[in-house]
Amino acid sequence: MEASSPVSTPEIVFFDLETTVPNKAGQRFWVLEFGAIIVCPRKLVELDSYSTLIRPKDLSAVALKSGRCDGITREAVANAPAFEEVADKIFTILNGRIWAGHNIQRFDCVRIKEAFAEIGRPAPMPVGMFDSLGVLTEKFGRRAGNMKMATLATYFGLGQQKHRSLEDVRMNLEILKHCAAVLFVESSLPSLMNGKWHNPSTMVTRSRSNGKLVCREENCRKSPPTTLGYQRAVPYTREGWER
Numbered sequence: 598m599e600a601s602s603p604v605s606t607p608e609i610v611f612f613d614l615e616t617t618v619p620n621k622a623g624q625r626f627w628v629l630e631f632g633a634i635i636v637c638p639r640k641l642v643e644l645d646s647y648s649t650l651i652r653p654k655d656l657s658a659v660a661l662k663s664g665r666c667d668g669i670t671r672e673a674v675a676n677a678p679a680f681e682e683v684a685d686k687i688f689t690i691l692n693g694r695i696w697a698g699h700n701i702q703r704f705d706c707v708r709i710k711e712a713f714a715e716i717g718r719p720a721p722m723p724v725g726m727f728d729s730l731g732v733l734t735e736k737f738g739r740r741a742g743n744m745k746m747a748t749l750a751t752y753f754g755l756g757q758q759k760h761r762s763l764e765d766v767r768m769n770l771e772i773l774k775h776c777a778a779v780l781f782v783e784s785s786l787p788s789l790m791n792g793k794w795h796n797p798s799t800m801v802t803r804s805r806s807n808g809k810l811v812c813r814e815e816n817c818r819k820s821p822p823t824t825l826g827y828q829r830a831v832p833y834t835r836e837g838w839e840r
Contacts, residue, residue, distance in 0.1 A: 607724050609636040610694040611766040614705045617658045627653035628712050629669045632762025633690050648763040650677035665760055681716045692721035699746045699769050700730040737776045
């Protein structure tokens with residue numbers, strides 16, 4: 598009798614969008630950049646990557662100069678492909694995989710759905726979703742501060758967030774690895790670690806003293822975080838995607 602082949606786990610795709618930021622009533626978000634990495638779910642190693650700038654229909658919505666050193670300018674996207682020119686590639690990358698990213702449920706997923714609807718095409722569908730903002734807020738706690746990716750990157754000494762899609766998704770993966778390692782250590786030494794580190798009134802910070810990196814606790818004056826309603830990495834249905 599032949600041995601049954603193991604059931605393959607869907608790959609994870611970490612993705613991120615850079616967009617315009619509406620500053621007046623009635624203005625919309627325009628997607629300016631898409632970046633993604635495909636990750637092995639069992640080893641958390643990058644298998645493939647893709648990124649592209651995207652030219653919006655309204656170029657005037659893009660700033661002539663960016664406030665960030667690596668920011669996206671009007672000149673940068675003027676000759677980039679329109680969304681419909683890269684839609685096939687983006688669909689292939691996203692469809693049928695587990696989606697992962699930071700705050701993707703409230704932002705990136707919505708923008709993807711809007712962009713495909715605008716060109717009259719069905720949006721790609723995830724088979725599961727992992728929003729690191731909600732999961733880390735629940736599992737890791739607010740010891741790193743406001744849980745923005747830039748704050749988490751600083752906490753773990755990973756450098757500054759670039760606010761460019763491909764760099765940000767790679768940083769997102771590294772943050773998750775660091776958080777998972779800390780949680781693994783805490784679960785292995787519960788009597789020494791958990792009781793103190795999970796206190797919501799304190800926050801562990803890092804600083805340098807005599808050239809050495811040290812950790813210390815600081816009192817946090819902010820009120821304890823409220824529970825966020827983000828969905829964990831669970832099987833996703835079309836009904837769930839269309840809510």
